Amino acid sequence: MSSDQFILEYTLIEEIPGKVSSLRKNFKNGKTASLQFRVNQLRNLYFALEDNLTNIIEALSKDFHRSSFETKCLEYQPTINELFFAMKNLSKWAKPQSANSIPMLYWSTKVSIESIPLGVALVISPSNYPLFLGISSIIGALAAGNCVIFKPSERTPHFTNLITNILTQALDDDIFKVINGGIAETTVLLEQKFDAIACTSSVNVGKIVATAAAKTLTPVVLELGGKSPAIITKNYGNNQSHLDTVLKRICWGAFANSGQTCVAVDYLVVDEEIYDLVIEKLRLIINEFFYKDLDKDSDYTHMISSEAFTKIQSILETTKGDIICGGKIDKETNFISPTIISNVNWNDSTMQQENFGPILPVLQFQKLDVLLDEINENHENPLAFYIFSQDKKEQKFILSKLRSGTCVINDICIQCGIPSAPFGGIGNSGYGYTHGKYSFDSFSHKRTIVEQPFWCEFLAKARYPPYTNGKLKILSATAFGPYFKREGDVALNPCSYSLWIISTASVTFLAFVVAIFFALI
Numbered sequence: 001m002s003s004d005q006f007i008l009e010y011t012l013i014e015e016i017p018g019k020v021s022s023l024r025k026n027f028k029n030g031k032t033a034s035l036q037f038r039v040n041q042l043r044n045l046y047f048a049l050e051d052n053l054t055n056i057i058e059a060l061s062k063d064f065h066r067s068s069f070e071t072k073c074l075e076y077q078p079t080i081n082e083l084f085f086a087m088k089n090l091s092k093w094a095k096p097q098s099a100n101s102i103p104m105l106y107w108s109t110k111v112s113i114e115s116i117p118l119g120v121a122l123v124i125s126p127s128n129y130p131l132f133l134g135i136s137s138i139i140g141a142l143a144a145g146n147c148v149i150f151k152p153s154e155r156t157p158h159f160t161n162l163i164t165n166i167l168t169q170a171l172d173d174d175i176f177k178v179i180n181g182g183i184a185e186t187t188v189l190l191e192q193k194f195d196a197i198a199c200t201s202s203v204n205v206g207k208i209v210a211t212a213a214a215k216t217l218t219p220v221v222l223e224l225g226g227k228s229p230a231i232i233t234k235n236y237g238n239n240q241s242h243l244d245t246v247l248k249r250i251c252w253g254a255f256a257n258s259g260q261t262c263v264a265v266d267y268l269v270v271d272e273e274i275y276d277l278v279i280e281k282l283r284l285i286i287n288e289f290f291y292k293d294l295d296k297d298s299d300y301t302h303m304i305s306s307e308a309f310t311k312i313q314s315i316l317e318t319t320k321g322d323i324i325c326g327g328k329i330d331k332e333t334n335f336i337s338p339t340i341i342s343n344v345n346w347n348d349s350t351m352q353q354e355n356f357g358p359i360l361p362v363l364q365f366q367k368l369d370v371l372l373d374e375i376n377e378n379h380e381n382p383l384a385f386y387i388f389s390q391d392k393k394e395q396k397f398i399l400s401k402l403r404s405g406t407c408v409i410n411d412i413c414i415q416c417g418i419p420s421a422p423f424g425g426i427g428n429s430g431y432g433y434t435h436g437k438y439s440f441d442s443f444s445h446k447r448t449i450v451e452q453p454f455w456c457e458f459l460a461k462a463r464y465p466p467y468t469n470g471k472l473k474i475l476s477a478t479a480f481g482p483y484f485k486r487e488g489d490v491a492l493n494p495c496s497y498s499l500w501i502i503s504t505a506s507v508t509f510l511a512f513v514v515a516i517f518f519a520l521i
Contacts, residue, residue, distance in 0.1 A: 006062070008157035010181040013188050019177045020192040023120045023147035026174040032117060032145040035094055041142055041171055042087050048170035049079065049135070052162070056131060059158040064127075065302040065333065070257055075131040078417045082136045085419040085436055086143045093143070093440045099448070105478035108456035115444040117145030118219070119195030124186070124209065126200045127155035127304050128260040128356075131163070137198040137221075138167075138176075140439025146196065147175040151189060154182050155305055194218050196443050200262070203428055221432030221442050224425055225262040226382035227354050229375060230412070231398065232278065233368065233389040234271035243274070246388050246410070247281050251290055251360075253386070253412025255338040258301040259358040260308070263384040263406065263413050266355055267344075268362045269371060275364040279324060282340050282362070286325045295328070296335035303334040303357060312336050312357035318349040321361060346378050368394070372401040380428035381405070386412055405429045 011019075032038060049056070053076060060066035060075075099111035121141040125134030130153055141148045150167065152160040164178045179189055190212035198221040199209045206222045213220045230250055236243045254265040270278045294300055303309040313329060319341055326339030339359045344350055350361035365371035383405040387398050395409055405425035406415045416423060422438040424430060432442055452460075459478075462471040484490045 006157045006161075008154055008161055008180060010154075010185055011179045013181075013185060016179060016185065016188050017192060019179065020120065020149060020189075020194070023149065023175065023177060024193075027117075027119055027147045031172070031174050032142075032147060035091055038143055038145060039087050039090055041175070042083060042090075042139065044170045045135070045139070045142075045167075046080065046083050046087075048166050049076070049083075049131075052166050055162055056159065059162045060130075060156065062158040063156040064258075064304045065300070065335070066257075067299050067301050069299065070301060071131075074256060075129055079132045079135045081417065082132075082139055082419045082435065086139050086440070089437065090143050090440075093437050096449075103478060103480055105459070105475065106450075108453055108459075110451040112449050114447050114449060115144065115440070116447050118443055118445055119146060120149065120193075121146040121196040121198065121443055122149045122151065122189065122192075122194045124151045124197070124199040124201065125153060127153035128257060128262070130156050130159050133200045133223075134163070137200075137434055137439065140434060141196070141198070141443045142171075142175075144440050144443035146443050148177075149189070149194070150176070150178045151186060152178065152180065154180065197221070198432075198434065198442070199223070206430065219432075219442075221434060222425065222430040223262065223423070223432075223434065224383070224428065224430040225354050225356070226425070226429040227266040227351075227379045228263055228382040228384040228386070228404070230265045230268045230386035231371070231388060232268070232270045232274070233391065233394055234273045235390050235394070236388060237271075237274040237277065239390075242390070243278070244281065247278065247285055248289075249410075249412045250386075250388075251282065251285050251338070254360045255290075255358050256301075256413070258303060258336065259338075259360075260301070260304060260356055261413065263416060264356075265360065265386060265412060266382070267351060268360055269375075270362060270364050271368075272364045272366055275362075279340070279342050279362060282360075283325045286338055286340060291338055294337055296330040296333045300335075300337075303336060306331075306334060308357065309334040309336065312355065312359060315349045315355065315357075315359060319344070319361075320348050321350065326358070346374060351378070368397070369401075372398065375402060381426045383425045383429040384408065384413075384415065403427070 056076070057068045057071045060071050061068065094115055096112040096114040099113060102111060123134060123137045123141060134150065134152055138148055138150060152163055154160065160180060164180060167176065168178060179185060190209065193216050196219055197209060197213050199206060200223040203224050206224045210220055210222065232246060236246060250265055250268060291300070303312065309331065316327060316339065321341040321344040324340050324342050326337045328337040329335065336358050341350055341359060341361045344361040344363050348361065350359060381403045385402055385404045385407055387395055387407065387409045389395050399407065403426055406423065408415055415421065419436040421435060422433040423435045424433040433439070434442065459474070462474040483494060
């Protein structure tokens with residue numbers, strides 16, 4: 001059965017406001033306050049996913065012929081890693097932190113920073129990785145103590161129908177609800193007041209979500225994508241074994257999930273000295289090693305929809321480059337084979353927008369500094385870029401010139417599966433962070449709590465009217481003093497900083513005593 005033959009049951013529009021308001025009421029009642037309650041919910045989520053893995057694989061296969069291997073390795077395993085990481089570290093993340101380097105005036109106070117949940121969070125997930133990108137944000141929101149409204153993609157109806165049933169049975173109905181639907185339902189959903197929104201989608205959808213959120217000053221995490229380049233410099237030409245490994249990694253990163261990955265290699269740029277060699281090796285990898293005898297019935301992921309298929313088909317029909325391998329299509333099943341396109345320039349149809357499909361245009365460059373300028377001039381900051389160079393100075397130079405959400409050196413896409421590292425975009429590729437504690441923090445407010453005793457009133461009363469020079473001297477004596485000179489470079493990491501704090505404290509304390517003696521009345 002194809003996705004077009006399966007009709008997903010949408011949430012009634014008139015029910016949406018009530019679902020959101022019910023979660024807000026339950027949040028105010030403190031349902032999610034307990035850390036034990038939160039971690040138990042995450043435990044329930046794990047077993048629900050584990051028990052339904054076979055069903056999840058089958059549903060995604062029905063939706064867009066998703067490879068079972070890719071569902072297990074690119075979706076399920078990263079999701080479980082994220083889940084276990086949050087469960088294991090939640091108590092540490094939620095523990096109040098102490099403030100450091102407090103001015104002398106506040107030495108008597110107890111200063112702590114606690115993480116409190118924002119309230120009701122909205123999670124909008126995409127169709128390309130509907131399990132991982134949806135559940136990972138849900139994990140962060142629940143771990144932080146929020147109630148959650150989940151809006152999965154309507155473009156994967158089999159999966160969305162399944163995950164709706166899985167999640168509503170696994171998670172407490174008082175803190176979690178699913179809204180299914182298309183543009184109309186999402187529009188009404190965005191009209192509701194939320195306390196946090198996480199959305200993975202396109203730039204255009206991201207702008208719609210951000211505009212709606214701005215009306216209620218709702219913080220948003222947006223993960224949007226972009227044209228993520230990979231650069232191969234000429235120093236790989238002398239090491240054939242490493243070059244083969246590099247190109248296999250690039251092909252995997254470009255064509256896994258049929259290229260429908262937000263951090264996929266969107267285009268490849270190669271030094272002209274090794275360009276012909278790279279092109280020939282790419283052709284060999286695709287035709288002989290990775291996708292030999294590939295057709296629409298192979299265990300290979302198809303395009304997510306007819307619209308996505310048509311977009312890539314149009315790019316292939318209008319490119320001025322040379323298709324050196326691939327290019328096979330089957331409109332009925334939305335199948336497009338992995339396609340390498342050589343002799344491409346910046347004006348080609350493959351270089352105008354994020355391709356988000358199984359095509360890899362390959363450009364060449366002469367001078368690295370000129371190339372980096374061209375990348376910056378032609379495209380917005382991408383979600384990722386990939387550096388393939390064995391020269392540390394070269395790597396640093398590229399990093400200093402290109403801005404992106406993430407960067408990987410000598411590999412592809414692996415940044416997505418590291419729960420201890422932040423993941424997010426910059427500029428047009430999005431803003432905010434997910435993964436691990438960064439996701440927890442995105443769905444939390446850092447509240448400063450200051451507790452002041454009464455015994456310090458002998459000092460604190462210097463702030464009260466009537467104001468006098470003596471009182472001003474007392475307060476000034478308790479402030480930080482400079483640890484740098486008027487001229488010369490300021491030390492970025494002064495090794496004697498702790499000694500400076502101690503000496504400053506001693507001097508200010510002495511000044512404080514003197515000030516009290518001469519100035520207090």
